[in-house]
Amino acid sequence: MKVLGSPRATPEQLRIIGDTRVGIEIIRGAAGSGKTTTALLRLRNLSDMFRSQHSRTGSTAAVKALVLTYNRTLRGYVEALAREQASRTGGVDLTVSTYAQWAVHLTNNPQINSRRSTAILGFARQRGIKLQNEFLLSEIEYILGRFSPKNYDSYLDVERTGRGIAPRVDRSTRERLLAVINDYRGSIRRIGRIDWEDLPQRVRALPTENYEIIVVDEAQDFSANQLRSVVKHLAPTSALTLVLDTAQRLYPRGYTWAEAGIDARQARFYRLEQNHRNTVEIANFARGLLSGLTVDDDGTLPDLRHATRHGPQPLVLLGKYSAQLDAAISYVNDKINLDEDTVAFLHPLGWFDQVRKRLNCQHIEFEEITREPEWPTSGANIALSTMQSAKGLEFDHVIILGLNAQVTPHGEGADDDQLQTLRRLLAMAVARARKSVILGYKPGEASSLVEYFPAGTFEERNV
Incomplete structure (x- = not known):
């Protein structure tokens, strides 16, 4: 099946691709604007820049790069282009992965509970919560993804950004949802398992991987905890590219940049406006x-x-x-x-x-x-x-x-x-x-x- 080829950059994309400064770069744009392609084409120039830097300092180490996607299908789709861009002149140690696959590998394959939904719904029924199942599960995911276990209580008063206004979740309901989370976490801890949303905490606790280049595609669907754990593994001199469009957000990920460990004041923001895909x-x-x-x-x-x-x-x-x-x-x-x-x-x-x-x-x-x-x-x-x-x-x-x-x-x-x-x-x-x-x-x-x-x-x- 056809996949992303080697597209020719447009003038709009060239100004982003040609920027090889280190630091944080955030690429925004609508569906069809070429956000992912732009980030992957930029990967080549960044690889060349870091390779030259290694040469000047006498380092023989490969440039360490990571491309993360939200789901496995997208990972397979972009991998060919990512590897082509990173390896045209060699000397790049590139990982292309989903967040989950990357985190599981780093943390030595912990036993992860695969029945969160069933358990959560059971504990919610016991506590008399009347929310629709799909909404209840997404609200739990929102809590687990935005807050760390030690500050779950922040959910009681924080604005639920990115979650809409209906159904209304008042303080009493929030308290019961936190109780459900405690019930659930206690139940999986007793059988020696962790939840998927525990992975970011474990990843953050590890020594840094020192990636010089990280590209996060569809970043709007990553949780705050996931992005925070990715940032932890940047090298002291590094380039982080986030590709996002919240008009396409499909998961309850509302949070601030600061919560994700990103100083937006230091970031460079670009917006792609041309629609190259659709009629x-x-x-x-x-x-x-x-x-x-x-x-x-x-x-x-x-x-x-x-x-x-x-x-x-x-x-x-x-x-x-x-x-x-x-x-x-x-x-x-x-x-x-x-x-x-x-x-x-x-x-x-x-x-x-x-x-x-x-x-x-x-x-x-x-x-x-x-x-x-x-x-x-x-x-x-x-x-x-x-x-x-x-x-x-x-x-x-x-x-x-x-x-x-x-x-x-x-x-x-x-x-x-x-x-x-x-x-x-x-x-x-x-x-x-x-x-x-x-x-x-x-x-x-x-x-x-x-x-x-x-x-x-x-x-x-x-x-």
């Missing part, structure tokens, strides 16, 4: 899905002014799922050259049984990439993936079928936190596409997300 029509639809959502200073909505290519409007198929799939497969067969173009079937929950059967029946090759650590090297150019695992990736065509209420559960009200997260998730998934987008749902069973499809930006077709 005007795709960008228009994706931007409309986010209409009314708050985007902070680190976020950037898909920019229509700098999307220059045109193509078809996103197509919305109305009908039974089997009919949606028939129409989508016909589109692939009739309109797409699979020797040249890539196609992604995306779904909120990764329900692909019928897609697999249809593709196999028609002898169409495909790859399943959800959470896969290595990018597939076969000639298949159709991918099946959850929306979350598609984050940061790029395809020529994106197909999202079966957008029914069952697969996008959330609470009541337009300001519900889970609903806002789902809107961001769908906009992010749509913005993976370079040329065309197809969506589908069954009338009468539709997800409430379809209410946010911006009028006039898509074509409807009954199937």
Whole structure:
């Protein structure tokens, strides 16, 4: 399957790539603006700079570099370009990893509890907490990721940045949530295990790895504790590049830069505005899905002014799922050259049984990439993936079928936190596409997300 190639830098990107000063650099931009590519192209210049520095001081050590991504699928996708940029002239010791994989390796593979959700929900029921399951679990993740165990009590009074305003979490509920965390941590400690969110504390306690270059992609989805532990392992003279867009934040990560151990006053901020990926029509639809959502200073909505290519409007198929799939497969067969173009079937929950059967029946090759650590090297150019695992990736065509209420559960009200997260998730998934987008749902069973499809930006077709 096609992967990031060796793109030619644009003038907008060159001013960032050419900056080889040490310190902290934060690259912000919308989906399709080339943030990740820019950071990886900068990796080459930084490697050359540190290599020259080693030569001047008589050091024979390799330049030590680390590229971290949030999920395994993205790691596999960017690794080829990262290694190409770092090793053109040799002398670079490069690690490309997810945070979890990197942290587990550094801490000698501790026994990590894999049943957090089940345990948390059980303790929450015992304590009479009535929050919706998905919200409750994300709130627990927010607490564990933002605060260290010794200062969990700070959660009682701190502003819940990045979490929305609904449902309301008053002080009494916060106290019970902290009690649930204590119950949970005590239960896993008794069986000799730790939680994933304990890893950052262990990583911070280790002697520094002295990385001269660190690139963190999709940094908005890293927790404060994770970023703080990464910063700990920078060399005294080093370059840290953070790539982020809070308009695409999919996880409850609200925190300040200071909490993440980063002095924003010393950082250099860049914003990429040109949209190199989407057509005007795709960008228009994706931007409309986010209409009314708050985007902070680190976020950037898909920019229509700098999307220059045109193509078809996103197509919305109305009908039974089997009919949606028939129409989508016909589109692939009739309109797409699979020797040249890539196609992604995306779904909120990764329900692909019928897609697999249809593709196999028609002898169409495909790859399943959800959470896969290595990018597939076969000639298949159709991918099946959850929306979350598609984050940061790029395809020529994106197909999202079966957008029914069952697969996008959330609470009541337009300001519900889970609903806002789902809107961001769908906009992010749509913005993976370079040329065309197809969506589908069954009338009468539709997800409430379809209410946010911006009028006039898509074509409807009954199937």
